[in-house]
Amino acid sequence: MTAVTDxxxxxxxxxxxxxxxxxxxxxxxxxVLLPETLQERHRQDAEMTVTGDPDIARExxxxxxxxxxxxxxxAAESVxxxxxxxxxxxxxxxxxxxxxxHLQDRARDxxxxxxxxxxxxxGPRPSVRHVLRVSSLVTFAMSADDRFQEQIESWxxxxxxxxxxxxxxxxxxxxxxxxxxxxxxxxxxxxGLDRALVAVDEEIGxxxxxxxxxxxxxxxxxxxxxxxxxxxxxxxxxxSLGKRMSAAQPDKLAGYQARLEHCxxxxxxxxxxxxxxxRSSVECLPFRLHLVGVxxxxxxxxxxxxxxxxxxxxxxxxxxxxxxxxxxxxCGSSTxxxxxxxxxxxxxxxxxxxxxxxxxxxxxxxxxxxxxxxxRAAPAEPAPPSVATSSQRSGRPDRHAxxxxxxxxxxxxxxxHGEPARPVRTADRGRTADRGRTADRxxxIDRGRTAGPRRGGGRAEPSxxxxxxxxxxxxxxxxxxxxxxxxxxxxxxxxxxxAAALVRVGGSGGPRIALGLPDGLRLLRVSSSPSEPVPDxxxxxxxxxxxxxxxxxxxxxxxxxxxxxxxxxxxxxxxATGVWPWLPGREYxxxxxxLWHLPFAPQRxxxxxxxxxxxxxxxxxxxxxxxAIAARCLAAWWRLDPEVAEGFTDAVGEEAVAAAxxxxxxxxxxxxxxxxxxxxxxxGADPVAVKSMTGRLQRRLSLGPTxxx
Numbered sequence: 001m002t003a004v005t006d007x008x009x010x011x012x013x014x015x016x017x018x019x020x021x022x023x024x025x026x027x028x029x030x031x032v033l034l035p036e037t038l039q040e041r042h043r044q045d046a047e048m049t050v051t052g053d054p055d056i057a058r059e060x061x062x063x064x065x066x067x068x069x070x071x072x073x074x075a076a077e078s079v080x081x082x083x084x085x086x087x088x089x090x091x092x093x094x095x096x097x098x099x100x101x102h103l104q105d106r107a108r109d110x111x112x113x114x115x116x117x118x119x120x121x122x123g124p125r126p127s128v129r130h131v132l133r134v135s136s137l138v139t140f141a142m143s144a145d146d147r148f149q150e151q152i153e154s155w156x157x158x159x160x161x162x163x164x165x166x167x168x169x170x171x172x173x174x175x176x177x178x179x180x181x182x183x184x185x186x187x188x189x190x191x192g193l194d195r196a197l198v199a200v201d202e203e204i205g206x207x208x209x210x211x212x213x214x215x216x217x218x219x220x221x222x223x224x225x226x227x228x229x230x231x232x233x234x235x236x237x238x239x240s241l242g243k244r245m246s247a248a249q250p251d252k253l254a255g256y257q258a259r260l261e262h263c264x265x266x267x268x269x270x271x272x273x274x275x276x277x278x279r280s281s282v283e284c285l286p287f288r289l290h291l292v293g294v295x296x297x298x299x300x301x302x303x304x305x306x307x308x309x310x311x312x313x314x315x316x317x318x319x320x321x322x323x324x325x326x327x328x329x330x331c332g333s334s335t336x337x338x339x340x341x342x343x344x345x346x347x348x349x350x351x352x353x354x355x356x357x358x359x360x361x362x363x364x365x366x367x368x369x370x371x372x373x374x375x376r377a378a379p380a381e382p383a384p385p386s387v388a389t390s391s392q393r394s395g396r397p398d399r400h401a402x403x404x405x406x407x408x409x410x411x412x413x414x415x416x417h418g419e420p421a422r423p424v425r426t427a428d429r430g431r432t433a434d435r436g437r438t439a440d441r442x443x444x445i446d447r448g449r450t451a452g453p454r455r456g457g458g459r460a461e462p463s464x465x466x467x468x469x470x471x472x473x474x475x476x477x478x479x480x481x482x483x484x485x486x487x488x489x490x491x492x493x494x495x496x497x498x499a500a501a502l503v504r505v506g507g508s509g510g511p512r513i514a515l516g517l518p519d520g521l522r523l524l525r526v527s528s529s530p531s532e533p534v535p536d537x538x539x540x541x542x543x544x545x546x547x548x549x550x551x552x553x554x555x556x557x558x559x560x561x562x563x564x565x566x567x568x569x570x571x572x573x574x575x576a577t578g579v580w581p582w583l584p585g586r587e588y589x590x591x592x593x594x595l596w597h598l599p600f601a602p603q604r605x606x607x608x609x610x611x612x613x614x615x616x617x618x619x620x621x622x623x624x625x626x627x628a629i630a631a632r633c634l635a636a637w638w639r640l641d642p643e644v645a646e647g648f649t650d651a652v653g654e655e656a657v658a659a660a661x662x663x664x665x666x667x668x669x670x671x672x673x674x675x676x677x678x679x680x681x682x683x684g685a686d687p688v689a690v691k692s693m694t695g696r697l698q699r700r701l702s703l704g705p706t707x708x709x
Contacts, residue, residue: 006051006052006053006065006066007067008052008065008066008067008068008069008072009030009050009051009052009065011072011075011076012032012050012065012071012072012075013030013032015075015079016032016034016035016038019035019037019038020035020037021033021034021035021038026049027056027060028051028053028056028060029049029050029051029056029057029060029062030049030050030051031047031048031049032047032048032049032050033046033047034046034047034048041074041078042071042074042075044071048063049061049062049063050062050063050064050065051063051064051065052064052065052066079287080137080285080287083286083287083288083289084135084287084288084289084290085288085289085290086289086290086291087290087291087293088176088290088291088292088293089128089292089293090172090175090176090292090293090294090295090319091175091295092126092295092318093295093318093319097124097297097318098124098297098316100120100122100123100124100299103120103123103124103297103299103314103316104118104119104120104301106316106322106323107120107299107301107314107323110322110323111323111326111337112336112337113303113336113337113338113339114336114337114338114339114347115305115338115339115340116303116304116305116310116337116338116339117303117304118301118302118303118312118314119301119302119303119304120299120300120301120314121300121301121302122299122300122301123297123298123299123300124297124298124299124316125297125298125299126295126296126297126298127296127297127298127315128293128294128295128296129157129158129159129293129294129295129296129315129317129324130157130158130159130190130192130193130291130292130293130294131155131156131157131158131164131172131291131292131293131294132155132156132157132158132193132196132197132200132289132290132291132292133153133154133155133169133172133173133288133289133290133291133292134153134154134156134197134200134201134204134286134288134289134290135151135152135153135154135286135287135288136151136152136153136204136208136284136285136286136287137149137150137151137284137285137287138150138151138152138204138208138211138282138283138284138285139282139283139285140208140211140212140215140280140281140282141280141281141282141283142212142215142216142218142219142278142280143219143222143223143277143278143279143280144277144278146218146219148215150211152204152207152208152211152284153166153169153288154169154200154203154204154207155168155169155172156196156199156200156203157196157324157325158190158191158192158193158196158291159191159192159324160192160324160325160326160327160332160334161192161195161196161198161199161327161332162199162325162327162332162334163199163203164320164325168320171319171320172292172294172319172320175319176290176292190291193291202550202551204284204286205284206550206552208282208284209282209518209593210593212280212282213593213594213596213597214593215280216280216597219278220623222278223274223278224620226274226278227271227274227275228684230267230270230271230274231267231271234263234264234266234267234270237263238260238263238264238267241256241259241260241263242260244256245257245260294317294318294319294320295317295318295319296315296316296317296318296324297315297316297318298313298314298315298316299313299314299315299316300313301313301314303337303339303344304339305339305340305341308339308341310339310343310344312326312344314326328345328346328348328349329343329344329345329349330345330346330348330349331345331346331348331349333346333348333547333551335347335348335553347527348524348525348527348547462562464533467531467533467540467562468530468531470531470562470567471528471530471531471540471542471558471560471567472528472530472531472542474492474542474558474560474567474569475526475528475542475544475558476526477492478492478511478558478569479511479523479526479546481508482508482509482511482512482523483522483523485508485509486508487507487508489503489508489510489511490503490504490508492567492568492569493568493569493570494561494563494568494569494570496635496638496639497569497570497571497635497709498514498570498571498572498628498631498632498634498635498709499511499514499569499570499571499572499631500635501631501634501635501638502514502572502627502631502634504634504638505598505618505634506598506599510572511572512599513598513599513627514556514572514573514574514627514628514631515546515554515556515572515574515594515595516554516574516592516593516594516595516596516627517546517548517554517594517599518550518594518599521548521549521550522548522549523546523547523548524547524548524549525546525547526544526545526546526547527544527545527547528542528543528544528545529542529543529544530542532578534559534580536706537561537706538561538562539559539560539561539570539580540559540560540561541557541558541559541578541580542557542558542560543555543556543557543576543578544556544557544558544576545576554574554592555574555575555576556572556573556574556575556576557572557573557575557576557577557578557580558571558572559571559572559573559580571631571632573628574592574594574595574627574628575628581668581669581705581708582669583626583628583629583669595626595627595628596622596623596626596627597622597623598618598622598627611637611645612649612654613637613645613649613654613657613658613661614634614637614638615654616654616655616658616683617630617633617634617637617658617661617662618630618634620658620682620683621633621658621661621662624662624682625662625666628669629662629665629666629669632665632669632708632709633658633661633662633665633709635709636661636664636665636697636701636703636709637657637661639701639709640700640701644700648693648696648697652685652686652689652692652693653685653689655683655684655685656680656683656685656686656689656690656693657693657697658683658685659679659680659682659683659685659690659693660679660690660693660694660696660697661697662679662682662683663676663679663690663694664694664697664698664701664703665703665708665709667703668703668704668705668708669708676688676690676691676694
């Protein structure tokens with residue numbers, strides 16, 4: 001049977017060995033000889049016997065060294081105070097190095113380059129690649145009583161400042177313990193070390209924030225319960241004082257009024273105290289910094305595009321059996337490189353020459369268009385420097401692709417005789433298709449025509465190509481105004497949609513809330529795919545991505561339509577599924593915790609609206625269902641007449657109304673069906689009232705698959 005070393009004993013033995021002490025296994029315990037420094041520091045004798053087994057400690061009179069022992073706590077504090085800083089070089093593999101042809105194949109597999117390919121011309125030559133290892137002890141204070149400590153470790157490539165990942169870090173950490181001749185022969189004056197330290201600090205901070213958001217769910221029920229108890233207590237006290245005031249003599253009304261005001265003030269103070277008690281914080285204490293020299297093979301090469309050649313040197317990391325990351329020469333990001341006509345960069349630094357993509361004719365003669373590959377673009381004015389733009393296709397298959405190819409994508413198409421095709425009404429297209437037993441060529445003609453029903457006034461609807469250009473301009477203008485904090489964002493949104501509801505709550509930063517963007521992030525660039533029509537509606541859907549100052553890409557999709565010849569935004573969601581009105585669940589969106597909480601305190605929610613139902617939708621609904629569902633619930637609730645809404649609240653209470661909205665709106669977001677009992681339990685409402693209110697709301701709102709709010 002293999003003995004398992006207790007983690008407390010293992011840490012103590014490593015600590016003693018690092019200070020110059022010795023230890024030897026004696027049966028089930030371990031005999032430890034402490035150096036003089038540790039004898040004085042911990043006030044212990046020179047010899048001590050330690051074990052992690054309680055039975056052995058009782059029989060052999062050994063010290064039970066388990067987690068939480070005072071000696072372990074003191075040793076851990078000493079290690080954290082002194083830190084672990086050093087320079088080390090890993091051993092070079094003794095196996096035969098790969099040849100240039102093999103490395104070229106691996107480079108082409110690892111680095112995908114748009115409009116170019118990787119070619120290696122010389123090498124390989126032995127080299128050393130510098131990697132920075134930083135470990136931090138992170139303390140999460142989720143409340144006054146709940147505190148957690150975890151270790152977060154980051155491995156960063158020094159020349160590029162890009163993270164290597166936890167898997168690569170574990171592999172390199174195992175090699176650091178290996179003793180060899182060149183272990184400490186490395187100069188710490190490494191170029192790029194300052195930039196790598198900044199990148200590591202940002203990465204550890206980002207991962208700590210994500211972990212804090214995940215741990216927040218564990219204390220959320222206790223926070224809600226304590227808030228509910230405090231509110232109920234002071235509400236009962238206020239009701240009691242109100243009853244006394246109604247039956248009191250006139251000369252005593254002033255005294256009761258003063259007591260009532262004092263009750264309200266005490267309630268506000270107590271609620272603020274509870275919120276302060278559960279206010280979370282994060283504290284990072286770095287305790288390890290290793291500059292690691294990783295053996296590598298340097299090869300000369302570059303990226304070729306036709307006759308153009310862009311030199312790029314690569315380094316093969318033998319320990320990881322992959323190349324070191326390559327950063328964009330322009331912005332230093334790790335996204336896919338693009339071999340442009342003017343230089344080498346990423347998709348952000350080398351955007352298409354033109355701002356808005358105009359898809360070419362989708363026909364059997366042009367399979368690239370149907371596959372979603374980038375097309376040539378029509379000229380457009382450059383965007384202001386506040387937000388750089390680039391248009392690209394998402395490359396994701398969705399149910400709108402077939403509809404888009406059938407509708408036709410260009411108003412410059414021609415018929416089989418070479419004459420320009422005329423716009424065809426939807427009814428004309430249907431009759432043409434019905435006559436088409438011999439209609440392979442007729443259907444191809446029909447695809448080339450611009451479809452669109454005529455409305456009042458006899459004016460033809462804009463072509464799909466024109467709508468695509470409109471969608472691209474709309475996306476650029478939206479995020480430019482959001483970044484600038486322009487109040488005109490509200491005028492871009494339909495007044496009865498979820499986007500307008502978020503703008504009403506968060507001002508010009510409402511779209512930021514929809515994407516779960518943390519506070520203080522700058523929006524750097526926006527890219528979007530061609531807009532696509534939503535079947536059976538007059539909506540159009542545009543998918544895009546926002547690059548922010550935290551080096552993260554935030555996906556989004558915008559639902560919009562033309563109102564009086566002007567594009568109007570109905571909904572902004574922080575996903576890029578391309579299938580509307582479906583919204584994915586928490587298991588899909590768990591990577592972005594910002595989609596499950598509001599970026600401001602509950603006090604600001606209370607200041608935003610006096611509507612008790614809206615407060616619940618901005619609180620429990622956001623935490624349980626996400627910002628997207630909460631925004632749809634707000635849009636549906638605010639669409640009701642105020643007198644009708646007030647009557648609903650007075651009849652069953654705000655908890656039952658919020659639960660009914662949650663259930664009703666979630667039904668048309670393709671969520672899993674939830675019972676009235678389950679939904680009512682989340683809001684503390686009566687299940688019978690929730691069921692009754694769901695039917696009454698549906699009769700008023702008439703929600704459905706094409707009107708989910």
